[in-house]
Amino acid sequence: MLTKRIIPCLDVKEGRVVKGIQFLSLRDAGDPVELAKVYDEQGADELVFLDISATHEGRKTMVEMVREVAATLAIPFTVGGGIGSLEDMKSILRAGADKVSLNSAAVRSPELVTEGANYFGSQCIVVAIDAKYDEEVGTYRVYTHGGRRPTEWLVTDWAQEVERRGAGELLVTSMDRDGEKTGFDSGLLETVQQVVGIPVIASGGAGNADHFVDVFQHNRADAALAASIFHYKETSVESVKQVLKENGVHVR
Amino acid sequence: MIGVIDYGMGNLFSVLKALDRLDVEATVTDRKEVLERCDGLVLPGVGAFPDAMKALNETGLKELVQRKVEQGTPLLGICLGMQLLFDESDENTSTTGLGLLPGRIVRFEGENASGEMFKVPHMGWNHLDQRHPSSVLLNGIEDGYVYFVHSYYLTTEDDEVVIASADYETTVPAVVGKGHVFGTQFHPEKSGPTGMKILKNFCEYVTEQTERGV
Numbered sequence: 001m002l003t004k005r006i007i008p009c010l011d012v013k014e015g016r017v018v019k020g021i022q023f024l025s026l027r028d029a030g031d032p033v034e035l036a037k038v039y040d041e042q043g044a045d046e047l048v049f050l051d052i053s054a055t056h057e058g059r060k061t062m063v064e065m066v067r068e069v070a071a072t073l074a075i076p077f078t079v080g081g082g083i084g085s086l087e088d089m090k091s092i093l094r095a096g097a098d099k100v101s102l103n104s105a106a107v108r109s110p111e112l113v114t115e116g117a118n119y120f121g122s123q124c125i126v127v128a129i130d131a132k133y134d135e136e137v138g139t140y141r142v143y144t145h146g147g148r149r150p151t152e153w154l155v156t157d158w159a160q161e162v163e164r165r166g167a168g169e170l171l172v173t174s175m176d177r178d179g180e181k182t183g184f185d186s187g188l189l190e191t192v193q194q195v196v197g198i199p200v201i202a203s204g205g206a207g208n209a210d211h212f213v214d215v216f217q218h219n220r221a222d223a224a225l226a227a228s229i230f231h232y233k234e235t236s237v238e239s240v241k242q243v244l245k246e247n248g249v250h251v252r
Numbered sequence: 253m254i255g256v257i258d259y260g261m262g263n264l265f266s267v268l269k270a271l272d273r274l275d276v277e278a279t280v281t282d283r284k285e286v287l288e289r290c291d292g293l294v295l296p297g298v299g300a301f302p303d304a305m306k307a308l309n310e311t312g313l314k315e316l317v318q319r320k321v322e323q324g325t326p327l328l329g330i331c332l333g334m335q336l337l338f339d340e341s342d343e344n345t346s347t348t349g350l351g352l353l354p355g356r357i358v359r360f361e362g363e364n365a366s367g368e369m370f371k372v373p374h375m376g377w378n379h380l381d382q383r384h385p386s387s388v389l390l391n392g393i394e395d396g397y398v399y400f401v402h403s404y405y406l407t408t409e410d411d412e413v414v415i416a417s418a419d420y421e422t423t424v425p426a427v428v429g430k431g432h433v434f435g436t437q438f439h440p441e442k443s444g445p446t447g448m449k450i451l452k453n454f455c456e457y458v459t460e461q462t463e464r465g466v
Contacts, residue, residue, distance in 0.1 A: 001419055003377045003397060040444075045377055071269045076399060076442045096265045098442065121298050123373060123401040168373065168401075197362065199375050222376065252377045252397040 003252045004216045004244065005045035005223035006237050007201065008230045010035060012081075013052045015061035033068050039230070040075055042237040045252055047073070048101065048171075048225060051081035063095045070096025078126055080171075084108075089116050093124060101171055103128040104144035107151055107158075110165060117166025126201075127167040131155045131188055132175040140188050147175045155188065156195045163196045170196065171225065174204035181207025181229070189220035201225050209235055209243035216249045254278040254458060255290030257317070259307045261299045267330065270441035270448065276455045284316055292458030293317065293325060297332030301343035301357065301404070304332055314350065321352055326432040326461055328454045331402060334428060334435030343404055352433045355408030355425075364421045373403040378418040378438075380426055380446065387415045388457045389427055389434055389450055396446030398426065398438040405437065432461065 010017050016030040036047055049069070051062045059082070066079055079092045080101030089100045106113050106127050116125045132150075134141040140155040153161075159170055172192050174185030184202045193200050202221035206212065206229055215221050229235055241251045254276055256267050264280045271278040271294075278294075281287060295317065297304055308314040321327050329337045338349045341357035349357070360372045377397040382390055400418065406425040408414065416427035418438075427450070428435045434454060440447035 001378070002374065003379075005376055070266060071272070074270065074273075074442060074444050074448055076439075094265065096269065098266070121300075123298065123375065169375070197369065197371055198373075199371060222371070 001250050002222075003045070003250050004221075005201075006043075006212070006240055006251070007046045007048055007223055007225040008039045008044050008237060009048040009050060009203070009225050009227040011050050011052050011227070012062065012065065014055070014058040015053075015065050018052070032065050033072055036069050036073055036077070039237060040073055043241055043252065044075065044237045046075055046223070047077040049077065049079045049081075049097075050101075051079065053082070063091050066092055066095035066097050080126070080128055084112075086112070086115050086119065089120065089124075093120055099124050099126050099168070101126040101128045103130065104149075106162060107142065107144050107153065110161065113162050113165040113167055117168070122166045122168035122198075125167050126169045126171050127162040128171040128173065129155060129158060129162075129192075130173045130175055133187070140191060143175060147178075156191060159192050159196050163198050167198060169199045169201060171201045171203055172221075177205030178203075179228070180205055183207065183211040184215040184220065184224065186215070186218065186220055189215065190218075193220055199223065207234075209240045212240050213244055213247045213249060216244065217247065253290050254292045254294060254455060255287045256280040256294045256296060257287065257313060258282040259304070259311055259313050261297045261304050261307060261332065264296055266439075266441045267294060267296045270451055271455070274448065274452050274455060282311060282313070284312065287313075287316060287320070290320075291325065291462040292455070293320060293327045294454075295327060295329040295333035295336060297330065297336065299332060301332065301335060301341040301349070302345060302347045304336055305347050305349065308336070308350075318350060318352070321433055324432060324461070326454070326458045327352070327434065329433075329435035330441070331437065331439055334437050335404060335406065337428070337433060337435050338406060338408070341404065353408075353413055353428060353430055353435070354410045355406050355413065357404045358407055359404050360421070370421050373401055374405070374420045374424065375401045377443075378420060378424075378426075380416050380418060382416045384412075384415045387427070387429060389415060389429060389436075389453050391453045393446060393449055396444075398436075398440070398443035398447055398450075400424075400426075400438045402437060432457075
């Protein structure tokens with residue numbers, strides 16, 4: 001039986017991890033490669049690196065970082081953030097990333113998902129969906145540009161559209177829950193889970209191990225991603241997995 | 253020297269890096285004269301079976317691999333590379349494989365015996381159920397999980413070929429082998445310590461065979 005995956009997410013800017021990481025024991029707290037190793041040792045099943053570099057130089061540094069991470073890590077990792085063309089995907093995947101994650105660019109030009117899947121295979125293409133509940137229509141709407149811009153897409157339509165275009169996985173972030181630490185967004189995740197046949201990664205809202213138990217026990221996701229609870233050492237991947245095991249959730 | 257065969261399919265870099273970490277002398281190449289001299293070969297691969305066979309045929313690497321194997325050179329196929337070792341695949345259209353091991357590659361139905369839908373691809377970490385723990389590839393592996401990403405899997409009449417399997421709605425052959433031809437359906441280079449140990453076992457086997465002058 002497939003295990004449920006725990007995926008820490010690291011925000012990287014100009015080749016450094018940002019977002020107040022508190023791994024005091026590390027020589028260099030902002031080094032993505034060092035942090036990746038720590039998470040690997042804790043039993044992370046995969047990692048996501050989100051490039052939030054604003055400059056061209058920062059982008060180039062990202063490719064170097066990917067190369068270094070790939071040389072160190074024996075678990076799969078995904079790179080996302082600002083990937084807008086087949087060329088961007090090529091440079092990241094050739095540097096050794098296993099998957100790329102597309103977000104705003106996929107909404108802007110959905111054919112990018114098709115092209116990426118045809119060229120590299122669906123398993124390389126993750127589509128990240130940022131969604132928020134829309135009172136007026138009574139369901140979830142897709143946003144882009146880090147949640148700043150609403151789109152015409154409702155989450156069910158968009159999820160099906162990208163699956164049809166060859167996306168291999170969906171990374172579904174709840175904007176309503178992001179940073180709230182009140183648990184994953186069951187409504188959003190169930191909505192997506194019901195309409196697609198590809199793996200769904202839950203994101204947004206993780207505050208403690210029980211939140212992971214909840215999302216997995218109800219099969220609302222195949223994997224779950226979190227950033228701050230791991231960074232701030234509120235819990236570790238290891239202890240989340242321990243709690244999952246105790247609750248009968250199959251993990252590695 | 254281990255030769256990672258570059259026939260234009262898949263992530264060769266991660267396999268090479270994993271071999272680097274094991275301190276194994278390895279090269280990624282499409283040059284026949286280089287592969288010819290290698291003591292062991294790795295056939296990686298991500299993508300579609302027909303495209304891969306077409307590439308192997310057109311480059312003449314198919315003939316080279318078959319001949320090297322006949323001469324006793326150990327071979328390890330990874331993921332699609334493992335599937336290519338078998339007789340044929342149903343992917344897109346029926347395609348003949350390398351025919352080094354007996355079996356047929358078929359697609360996950362996406363629906364189990366009780367009519368419930370399940371997700372395809374089989375993606376993520378799954379437990380490795382050992383069937384022939386005495387195989388050189390499983391040496392020192394007690395219990396472990398490995399990372400899979402695939403939509404097609406092996407069916408074979410020859411149970412001896414299946415060294416380890418995983419359970420995903422059906423029994424999925426995970427490690428295969430016969431004689432000096434091996435394959436893993438999962439990605440050992442992405443499967444943490446268990447995967448690295450399996451790669452290491454293959455490399456050590458290559459060294460032993462070379463020293464024995466095979």
